[in-house]
Amino acid sequence: MFEKYDCNGKKAWVRSDLKGRQKEFCMCWDCRKFKPETEDKGCSIIKTVLSLAAEKNIVLPVWECGEFEKK
Secondary structure (H helix, E strand, O other), X not given: OXXXXXXXXXXXXXXXXXXXXXXXXXXXXHEOOOOOOOOOOOOHHHHHHHHHHHHHOOOOOOXXXXXXXXX
């Protein structure tokens, strides 16, 4: 059910059935504000989330957001 793998040069645990599926569950990909190719990501919220994720070697899909704007 869980496996350890190399994530950005560090070891991380992941639930096997969810590994690599963050985009499917993160609502940011359906938000007009989200610009993944830009440095600030177009949204201060996801920029903060991604900074924390990189610092702590975790994945945080966003399921709820008060700033969401449907594409």
